[in-house]
Amino acid sequence: MFSFIVRRIAVAIPTLLILILISFVLMFAAPGGPFTNERPLPEAVMNNVMERYGLDDPYPVQMFNYVKNIVLHFDFGPSFQYRDRTVNDVIAQGFPVTLTYGFWSFVVAIGVGVSLGVAAAIRHNSWLDYLAVGISIGAQVLPNFVMAPILLLVFTLWLGWLPGGGWNGGQWNYVIMPVIALSTSYMASIARITRSSMLEVLNSGFIRTAKAKGLPMRRIIWRHALKPAMLPVLSYLGPAFVAMITGSVVVDVYFSTGGIGQFFVNSAFNRDYSVIMGITILVGALTILFNLLVDIAYAWIDPKIRY
């Protein structure tokens, strides 16, 4: 197990380097730099700007310095677009927000998704099953950029129950709509996966044996069936994490939550190189970390897996 973790971390480093390289190449291939302005800057000012951001060095030097600063000081450099802040500020501001509503949407998605899936599997081919499948596919195909304005209209304008946006330090009533908008699509996937793996487990030999022994159904589900049925759900969480980060773009746009998605899109549009890089690298690192955790959990739940 330990050597497995070490190996995975060893792979993570080249992954991040490749990520940095890709972002670097893409950005410097771009027409229009970060300081393209409606009114061209005087040369002296431009030179100072370039120097301030180290953009006058050759590309490999820039990349080397960039990586060096991250490794040595965890410093992602200054933002090109926002003069008063650094990329570290942006990250410190945006990531906690995204991770907070991301965490709650995971809780909701797993809770609701697993319940729906289990219920559908137990009552296989009943109306409940069809309803659950219907809901889950419906939730999966309704884009969250349609969901978000609907929520806004219903809960803010018509019912007046929830504030229509903002974050307010993560107060509960500000978190609800982002979580709903974000969680539906992978809640649906989790429900579908749970259903089919639960069906498989319920049809397997050891459950039949348990049934034959006359154990109550509830006990069979909780004690025996749930754990093995959760394995595929677990391996879906990695992709779900990526989907969550992507979905945060929509949530941030509609609910002005100030999460990382909004920062990313804005900086992509504004050519804010350092913010783009910082966010991409951190998201990449988190994805790697998350996948590692999932694999560890997998090994822990499923004793058959040995690394």
Place this chain on the structure above:
Amino acid sequence: MTFKATLLAGTATALIALAGMAVADGHATHPVTGDVLASDQSFTYRVLDDFPSIDPQLIQDVSGSEVARDLFEGLMNEDAEGNVIPGVATGYEVSEDGLVYTFTLREDAKWSDGVQVTAQQFVDGIKRAADPATASEYAWFLGVTGIVNAEAVTAGEMPVDALGVRAIDDLTLEITIDAPRPYFPQTTTFPTLFPARLDVIEANGDDWTDPANIVSNGAYVLEEYVPQERLVRVRNEMYWNNDATIIDQVTALIINDENAALTRYLAGELDMTDIPAGQFPRLSEEYPDQAISFPNSCSYYYMFNLSDSGLEALQDVRVRQALSMAVDRDIIVDNVLAGGQRAAYTFTHWAIPGWEVPDIPMANMTQAERNEQAKALIAEAGYGEDNPLEVEIVYNTSDSHRAIAVAISQMWKQTLGVEATLANQEWATYLDTRGEQNYEIARGGWCADYAEPSTYLDLFTTTSSYNDGKYSNAEVDALMQEAKLSEDPLPLYQRVEEIAAADAAIIPIYHYASVRMMSANLENWPTENLLQNWYSRDLYISASE
């Protein structure tokens, strides 16, 4: 000619202060209008995007300037009509040649930490803005003010000390400009020329604008700033005219999606937001006391690439004329935007003070006549059904730019048989495309920097760095040069517009209007201030009936 700036408006504010405001009890009335004031004097408005900076010398956008005008105060301010009134300076004197301005600062002006506001701090601010080391993207503005050597200093050719600014003593500031510029006093209302506390800036570096560090001399201080979410400012107790300030708290909420913003406005979370294109008629019917539209000094136009890299066909004035005539401006202002914008046949915004729109033949025709003539012109130029003109329109990504481009491309297609393709680009890419003359036709928008026609018409001159169409006409250049020194430049400006129209240098499309939902209780909004330079301390919230 020496003259003393009128202090009328200054006296009015002093009166307000004397009237003794008792805002706290909820039954206070406004000293001038007599309205009953609401007990909660907080004002919340929406901004589209985060502020690139709130550091006065670095600010480069409208919403950043709005914040800066609340947090800081310059030499002069603007009143509700856009007239220049005293700010930190009680007034100024101009030398007879119109080149030397001497400002007298008020004694009771203080920073939020109690330090006196001095002339030296204004000098520091201007030098800081000009210094290439500051790398301010708005340093060009000092060129507009005409401060002696400003352009050379920003270009790094002269030391910062060469600037024509000087503190004679703590309360006297002298600014020398290169030529008589009647609009100069107005430029001192710009954040670029605001005072700077170098001690605070040096102590905190780039973090000096954090709520914990910032020291400001305006009516408000920064209370909270959450990037991409909100910016809150509260009353500055040290402000010299604090007693006349009514609004206690101002919150700017950053909401990217304009429809979401409107929903939140309707849910009562905002006091002010923009109305999405095309929704004004419906909203003004439903909320007649809240949906408002008033002129805003910007012009929307399409530019032709007239440089060598441009499309061959567009070098032909007949083709340009035909394209311009075939654009039915009335449909665009009445149907696409429908928010009180005005059809434009000339570039300068119609509401600029002292401007009279010249008589352009095209403006007096009906659209049917224009279409007739456009067809004739394009046929004359050799384009028609068997040889259709193909052009590409570049615009920056936005729903309303897209809607206009769709409409115009169809007008061209339906009237002239022109095949237009659309290409939207991100802001930075789009500016690059334009700046490098890498396009055929591009969307443009230009906002006045000061309330005078030359802020627009300079774009027609060959040397203007914002002339992305590379239009060049020696007569226009000469006229603009002449206008600089002329006592009565209006006829010259009108002539420039006529020439530009005859050359079809650009396609003027419409003159902007601010189209907003504004809470019925939000009072004193300066709708007549053409550049929309508003100050929260002039506003108030009236009690609901």
Place this chain on the structure above:
Amino acid sequence: MVLPDKATADGLVQAAHLAEVRGRSLWADARIRFFRNKAAVGALIVLTLVAIFAFFGGFIAQYERDFVDFALMGANQTQGVPSIETGHYFGTDSSGRDLYARTVQGTRISLLVGIVGAGVAVIVGTLYGAVAGYFGGRIDSIMMRTVDVLMSIPFMFVLILMLVIFGRSILMLFIGIGLISWLDMARIARGQTLTIKNKEFVEAAVATGVAPMMIILRHIVPNLLGIVIVYATLLVPGMIITESFISFLGLGVQEPNTSLGALISAGASQMQYGVIWQLLFPLFFFIITLFAFFFVGDGLRDALDPKDR
């Protein structure tokens, strides 16, 4: 975005593996099983109808997709409503264009993005996986480690960057979306290849001196087809959803062309202004298309999976 889950992929590998044991009757068997599945057959019919709508619906449109009816502009809420008489079957969009013609075209683009994107993923992924699996050893381990590395890259971010930087075009979308999702395909194809390459027919080919690439193309890839088809069907909805997300960001296809994602995104922004049809028509086609792909995919998987679910 929605990535086909790993569990499905693993299940597929097993399923195909088991199916293989049964020998030649696999395809016939699968067909029978598929057509017994009512939901899947219904979905296939829906999908066919959607395809007919997308490719031939334009013939009954009364207007060009880019024709702006200036009389209707700004009067959408009252005059742009769906109606048979005016010829605007689905009403008009906010620019006064015929929504029917636009929905037809949008559906076509979305289907194309889905299918071509899945095609790119399948071709790249299958070849990559087959090569890695067939050669094995160090080549395999390097190739698959690369896949592991690439999997941790937030490709949606990279795609957004690409579209911002290189400008948007349908081609870029096809390539970008395809490249996001070939990784899973590569893993599946490799796993499958490992079991195939020890079969007698492959050994026979090796013995007679057929070139390795020829073996891969002639003998391995055809035997991967079953699993590839199932997986591709499940990939398509994900592609369509990805495209809609890109369109939401304004990075999708250029005007006057459109896609379902662009139409839905435009409709969603107008939904509070009394023109709800602008959202509902494109959303309807979007949803039934995705539903249909999901059910057909499920049906195919069940058909190829001998285990009774």
